Amino acid sequence: MRVALAQVLSGTDPAANLATVREQVGLAAAAGASLVVFPEASMCRFGVPLGPVAEPLDGPWAEGVRAAARSAGVTVVAGMFTPADDGRVRNTLLVVGPDLDTHYDKVHLFDALGFTESRTVAGGDELVVVPVDGVQVGLSTCYDIRFPGMYQQLADRGAEVVVVSASWGAGPDKVAQWELLARARALDCTSYVLACGQADPASLGEEPGSAPTGVGHSVVVSPTGTVLAGAQSDPELLVVDLDLAAVAAARASLPVLANRRW
Template sequence: MTASAAPSAPSTPFRVAAVQTVTGTSLDANLARADALIAEAVRGGAELVLLPEYFCMMGRQETDKVAIREQDGDGPVQRFLADAARRHRVWLVGGTLPLHCGDEGRVYNTSLAFDPRGERVARYDKIHLFGFTRGTESYDESRTILAGTEPVAFEAPCGRVAMSVCYDLRFPELYRHLAAGGGTSLILMPAAFTYTTGQAHWEILLRARAIENQCYVLAAAQGGKHENGRRTWGHTMLVDPWGEVLGVLPEGEGVVAGVIDPARLAEVRQNLPALRHRVL
């Protein structure tokens, strides 16, 4: 479902949770940890759970994700997500997993959303691919990932939910596009920000996206030192439409939870009607 669908008008609070992991190199172990953390979130009352980018694998080489890529519609990770959503009776957004893209050396970095019946309701292929070089630290996702082209949102009980992944956070025009026609209630941000870039920009960008779109932002991060030697920033958090951080987990495995409150959304948008004042 793309952003063209008309948003609903939620009237009751909706509890969400973001999972933080320190994903390793074993697919089976990673899925087991994700399931345990989903269960923890659901025990806390979560109705929607967001997993981080690369929750299923952070390999020793960038090409390791290509080796576990799945065909769209079936595979161990997709079955895990559908089953977990159904078993826990929760809206579940699976961070990202590698899907076939038609290029033998690359994959789509794909985020999938499932409803509480385990039915897939949305697929988003990460559009913006991270590139960074400073000294000995260097990343170029385009070597193993093919960029997506289609912005995606879906409807949940809390209203319109905008999908995005990691480096997308630096491109505000994506979220403006998704907010067209009535606004977004919630932006999802599964990520694996590096320690360097996360320390500098993560919270600032999350709060900016919440403030300028007058919506909640739920960010699920990788957070710690990984088996492959990489260190990620963490700081999984929930930000409200005024830019206030409602909960944060600096590092390590865990869950950050909170409420998407339609009354708070309405209050912020009424007090400061910036969305209605847009010219361009």
């Protein structure tokens, strides 16, 4: 399975961000990828009011992503914001591709380190695993990566690959924590982890501000915790081949899922 991680730097204009998605989907498809992963908040970066930006799953931004996926013949995972019933929004991963159209709403909200995501974002309550080219792919978003039980549950539901789309907050040791968590979660669930984050605004000379707008350093991690490919802080497209036989081999030699007592 060939996958692509599109480490982009989203701005505040959804139309401009959609143009970036289209461009990256085209490049990934030309490179032979069947799954193209974008970061959290691909529709619009954090740090601005999200209510006016949010659109339903059949709105123009999502339809634009669908059209890009359909034109390229690939499956696309992209972060957007959808309206919630209580006036807040949902932090949503749109997943569209051949014979696939679904979404995941972020479960664990980032009420930590001085940021209160739950003030403006309503949490989801369902885990999602989807088939992509015969491979079961679990979905997660940013802060979810700090909860190992979620990744083991996704593996229990069949996930061989787990996507985590993020807009990681900057700060002391945060890049190191991001890679450490991606590697730990891969070991926890003996699955590939595709950790795709927003690029670092500072890499292009932009002021990041106080919102979690990305640090870059997207990584692809094997089921045994090895980093197979990694980006730096600036925008980059990672294209990586996954050997799915490695998942079964890891689970046979290191059966942490089978050996769990709780």
